[in-house]
Amino acid sequence: MHDLEKQAGKKYSVRLTDTPSDILAAQKLRHLAFGLSAPSGIDADNFDPVCTHVLVEEQKTNRLVCCYRLLHLNGGLEIEKSCSAQHYELSALHSYSGKLVEMGRFCIHPEVKDPDVLRMAWAEL
Numbered sequence: 001m002h003d004l005e006k007q008a009g010k011k012y013s014v015r016l017t018d019t020p021s022d023i024l025a026a027q028k029l030r031h032l033a034f035g036l037s038a039p040s041g042i043d044a045d046n047f048d049p050v051c052t053h054v055l056v057e058e059q060k061t062n063r064l065v066c067c068y069r070l071l072h073l074n075g076g077l078e079i080e081k082s083c084s085a086q087h088y089e090l091s092a093l094h095s096y097s098g099k100l101v102e103m104g105r106f107c108i109h110p111e112v113k114d115p116d117v118l119r120m121a122w123a124e125l
Contacts, residue, residue: 010059011116014124017053026053026067026105033107047071047083047104056120066117068106074099 017023030036030043048069056066071082076096079085083104093100103125108117 011114012056012065012120013059014054014056014120016124017055018051022055023048023053025064026055026069029064029067029109030105030107033110043105045083051104054121054124056117056124064109065112066106066108066121068121069104071102071104072099073102076100 024042027042027044027048031038031041034043036043051069051071053067053069055064057064073079073081075098076093079090079093079096079100082090082102084090084102106121108121
């Protein structure tokens with residue numbers, strides 16, 4: 001671990017989750033960060049239940065400051081299951097035989113300007 005990661009790790013913690021309460025917290029942060037106006041106050045879609053969610057939280061307050069989600073795919077033939085496939089033509093990946101992961105809905109709380117949040121989020125990958 002690099003010194004910057006050690007320093008950031010004192011302020012923030014990162015964890016993987018798929019629990020409904022954590023997913024709801026991520027959906028609320030996404031709604032805020034993306035400036036959405038949905039009356040529900042959340043940013044949700046059909047991919048949330050099938051993804052692993054990554055949460056970055058302040059150690060002192062447990063406040064959620066960053067989140068993103070990961071969709072694991074067993075190969076290129078599964079690319080059509082991804083969120084990206086709804087918006088882009090990805091059939092060129094069908095022949096890829098290795099495992100894939102789609103990272104999506106990455107956001108940081110609008111009040112947080114600390115680059116260590118980004119470092120911690122990327123370090124989890």
